[in-house]
Amino acid sequence: MSALPQLITDWFAARGWQPHPHQLAMLARAEDPATLLIAPTGGGKTMAGFLPTLAELATHPHAGLHTLYVSPLKALAADIKRNLTGPVTEMGLPIRIEDRTGDTSATQKRRQRVDPPHILLTTPESLALLLSYEDAPRIFAGLQRVVVDEIHALAESKRGDQLFLGLARLQGLCPGLRRVGLSATVEDPAAIARLLARHPDPCAILQADPGPAPDIRMLETAEAPPWAGGGAAYAIPAVLEQVKAHRTTLIFHNTRAQAEIFFHNLWLANDEGLPIGIHHGSLDRLQRQRVEAAMVRGELRAIVCTGTLDLGIDWGDVDLIIQIGAPKNVKRLVQRIGRANHRYNAPSKALLVPANRFEVVECVAALEAVREGALDGEPRGPGPRDVLCQQILITACAGPFDAEALFAEVTSAGPYAALTRAEFDACLDFCATGGYALAAYDRWRRLMQRPDGLWQLRDPRAVTNIRMNIGTIQDTDTLQVRLRRNRGGKPLGEIEESFAATLTPGDTFLIGGQIVKYEGLREMTVEVSRDARKKPRIATFMGTKFATSTQLSERILALFAQADWPQLPAHTADWLSLQREVSRLPQQGRLLVESFPFDTRAHTCVYGFAGRNAQQTLGLLLTNRLEEMGLHPLGFVATDYATLIWGLDPVEDPAPLFDAARLREGLGTWLAGNAVMKRTFKTSATIAGLIERNRPGGRKTGRQATFSSDILYDTLQKYDPDHLLLQITREEALRGLVDFGRIEEMLARIGTRIDHVRLDRVTPLAAPMLLEVGKVPVNGAAEERLLAEEAARLLETAGIG
Template sequence: MIPPEIENWFAGRGWRVRRHQVDMLAAADAGQHALLVADTGAGKTLAGFMPTLAAFCPSRLGDAPPPDGLHTLYISPLKALAHDVQRNLLTPIAEMGLNLRVETRSGDTPSDRKARQRAKPPQVLLTTPESLSLLLSYPEASEIFSGLKRVVIDEIHAFATGKRGDLLALALGRLQAISPDLQRAALSATVAEPESFRGWLAPWGEIDTVALVEGETGAPPEVEILLPQEERVPWGGHAAAWAVPQLIEMIRANRVTLVFTNTRFLAEYIFQLLWDANEGNLPIGIHHGSLSAEARRKVEGAMARGELRALVCTASLDLGVDWGDIDLVVQMGAPKGSSRLLQRIGRANHRLDQPSRAVLVPGNRFEYLEAMAARDAVHEGQRDGEDFRPGGLDVLAQHVMGCACAGPFEEAALLQEVRACLPYAWVDEAVFARVLDFVATGGYSLRAYDRFARIVRDKSGTWRLTHPEQAARHRLNAGIIVDSEMLEVRFRNGRSLGKVEEHFGAQLSPGDTFRFAGLDLEVEGVRDLELVVRAAKKAGQIPSYGGARMPLTTHLSTRVQAMLANRGTWARFPDDVREWLEMQDWRSRLPAPGELLVESFPYRGRAYSVFYTFEGWNANQSLGMLITRRMEELGLAPLGFVANDYALAVWSLRPITDPAPLLSPDILTDEFVDWVQNSHLLRRAFREVAVISGLVERQHPGKRKSGKQVTFSTDLIYDVLRKYEPDHVLIEAAWADARARMTDVGRLADLLDRSAAELVHVELDRVTPLAVPVLVMIGRESVAQGEADDELVMEAESLGGLAMRAD
């Protein structure tokens, strides 16, 4: 079954062909689609490409010439991963002597190369969902993809459940219509429920056509949790900055260390702390999505050549990047999910037979428990992930417009394509007609404006563009990722360092300094959407970014609560963490699994209540909004709230004596609806769906709208639609986003259901140990800390003389 060219190449490397690599080739030879679930370092990417390599082997071709035109598409969630795969594919192709051209295509690809790829595509094209969707929007798409044999989707878990997955599913439906014999393959190390992903991968819902291939088991990872050497685990904070001296020692003791952070701000912050402590001048780099393509490529190349001892990064390097010399992964702060942790750990010792080594660095005491839960889950092979949800109508509108750009289409035929995709199997003729009407007119309230008329149906019933220029406008603005508007950071000579968010840049004046891309910079001026800078001699503030927080997964939340309830496991904890829980148990109680514990106590002349939900920051933040509204109605005079992943703290002038009325499920039908409709939440969701659907364009030839301009435009349209067309398709799409993604409303509903059956309210005379981690967050972003934190800890210490520290 395995062509001798491939067998000989493996043998020459001293490797053997893995069982799952053979199985992927067998599935392709049998005409099946395939989902491969295998450990990191198992050779998944090579397994996905095995049928492609075999198709170009002379032993299989015989006297026939190698296939011409585009043969295989590789879809990656990250541009960095596509470039890494290209590097790693070129070697076996060259050493096997295969006549096979491999190229990448992304937003960073020069326009002349993109044009050449459309005219003469390579046999293998490595790209992203967005770039594929754009490629499908060209009139020559049918010709480009008519001979396509295979699509390989890497790290499918990273985007299949979100809007990027919606866009890719629609693109796959279009590709299958162009090339009916197309085979689909998907790869992942961290799929929690393979059957759900088989259903997503299957065309026309034919799940039986998708073979499930399971990889050989690799060496179990070695994971440890770092603790302070002389001090105690901090009460609050998420940066884990206390660990920097120890981290420097780990970097010095290993060949290459990959340091993961959960946000771009933390990446810059930790990099700055490491560099300040780097007395030995060890070569340390930084990598995140807001750096320029040039900066990212530079550091990726340095890593590939073995020139760095450490690299501080974000999720920009979570997935699949194979740098074999990495021998240690460090996770700064909580991992938030076992699958994410497993993915990051796998970057170290990227080989199946060697254990990956990782160190988790908790930022506070709750994060220590979370790190323990994540480590246990990894050792037990437990994975977690997001659930699938119905496809977004804004994404569908973008896809419809892309299809129109490629050429005229028949409504019934396109609907059939759309319904063949699992996220859109629910779309019927009526829903599809509403989407078409939106793309054609903007909807009932906007149809009088010509600029919203993008497609039109002719007398024969065929849909086509209203004007050829609509295609260029679509390609300029299409995309799924709607970040906050950004300012380009450039030196006076034009060299770009990357981007910072507009709200941060707007606060800067000439002479101000900030640290970005590991450099100290001074602002010279702002022109258009560019921040012109020069090197500075002093350090400044670090840019903040408004990206979504990583949610604590339900799986890890359940594990943490189980650890609290099982006192027999506390012996594993460090002394200060164990004493913290013991004192909490003595002074109040610990929340049991399935129970909602609420503590109420006075502090500094105010009434405080802490709700221990363990439902993640998004759900707790939303609950805080809703509870304070209801407290206002009940005359409790709420003053504010603060939330973390584990708890919500509310303070008021009058105490909560019975929390049950604040947590009744009708809060989601009354206060929730009113709050969303009258807050920025729905407006922000509408801004995103308006941009994705193409209703509002961010970019025009040679000019890009500022964030303020986009917000002004979307707010005007939103107000019109709310008043005159509240059932508009984009209002519906915005509501779906606001409910499902931006507030974790599903977890909120589960919490309220749980509170009805298992609510425990404990009234106390002072602060409890378990409350301190959330209470020390009060005012952290606006007032200097120290005195208030110390008072909280002193009050907690008075419970039993514990030497606790707020840091």
């Protein structure tokens, strides 16, 4: 189809619009098996993805489901429904559009299976659930097209792996299915195209005009950023002035805890009572929906938010984005910038607010990358096998299957194209028996092979449990927070079980921007009352703690290599000059190690620039090595760029610490009995179906699930150390939580080029490490005073004070 039906042409003309070139190009390629569209935010990507569908349904009425839209967020599906329903109604097209997410009522879900709409908007998890039903062939009969929105976000996670397996299953049910991927931020289009297309089929890549460059800079503040800290409290007055000067401002944070703290401080400074909201994933759904509705109506001047508003939701008249804290990732920053001026050919406006001096450097590096259009991204490994195990069980729920046919189907999905038959059979055997050490237990013998060779569920009653546990999102173990009433008061949101366990009656914390006092725990619900005091204890929501990307780390090191820094504010340039004067700056291809005394302890700072997870792992490995060497380490703290270790004895020669073989050996020994491995095992075992979090009649608490997973882990380690789930756990731990790959990359980059600088006091670059959250506490107030005195002495020595 290359031309728009007259009905749609007239609709555009009545509004004085014309279809964008990339929208018409999508229409021209409507019959292609797979197409990836990369277009700027506000460029009509969604309309481009749906235009072929609207054109087909306008000219050829269709019974049943025609187009499936999949997005990473429930809210995004609801937003697209709202934005698509308007044009369809105005054109008078007889098209039913519905969404199906975790928020959809059970009644509506049942009706959708019997009578699917023409366009169904859903998430990867809901699609997987639909594919688990025995009537899936009837539900999807006649499906013509799948539109995957924000495909870059899905491609980076196990949700994407699950989705691409689901697309392979859909392709088997609907051989003529056409696939469309939409994104504004793709660093490697060819890699995303390989994931989207049916392997080994090609995928067309369309790149729209990127539009004008964004108006992006650092926020100027009266007060200089501190040497350390992550809250950016110093910038509150300047941020509030920007809010006053714009219609609607989104204020992004990297974690939920930071968002709560900043919102609280912003509200205390909000003397004019401007309407300001907060939006993040730990808040109660109704509270989030109220904020969303107020945004749509244009009633809020600012929204303090996290990744829940990262993606393509078009809410309200947002004309400014403020990013609090270094963005850590250029692609994420570009995505967030695009939330402002959500219109084609209108530049987005954004301000960066570094929380400390080092983040000033990172923000400058990120700004340079945005201006060059250089997006970052880490290469993905092969499709994870815990997700494959879940897919095998989902397939069995829908009915008997042939292993050969399922293997062919799985390997047609991009992430699993290189999967071997032996790897597939190991997953199939795990689903059938639980593995060697567990084969004697009926509860893990879930599949059986029939005389005709087909595989099926051993007990059909297992279907309910499997369906209740579909998905790859692993919730932090949370408890609901409610205002205290006789029968349970207003829900406020959730906090982590581990945080709730530390509360005693009378403790205060922040949630939803208000201070509440802990009253007690009742039936797994945290009961609270409102509290008027101004200094709460802070709930440390996990949120998402991003690691600085490899590209940004390289750019920061390149900045350090400059003779001076005209692009940096004077306060940060002076800070770096002082570092260069009293020590040296880290360099590309070399490793800087500083040793100095502080507060009667010997300190060693290792500037690896490998990202927080890798630097954290490096701290664990190096302290173990120091222990072996008899140097009595006492603790360490890690950031994205360095690891600081303190102990009783100084390190005379750091070179032996970085022997790659010894580090790998130490990692294996450390991982074998470590809590990190048990946590990773619990996640993979839950995804693979070995552990059930949800059961009819109730959900396991986090402690119950952890207890049972710990027993399983210890049993398998003892009796079946090569069990599939332990293999998967090792792979996942190395790739994710401990990020050992970036340590190996660092070791390869530096070789034997280690610069060891011995000093008599703390250095400017190391000073912020002494105040990092997460270090072993000694005496907070005294340590802060000591650091301030050291900083003053440094400045005086350099003649700056």
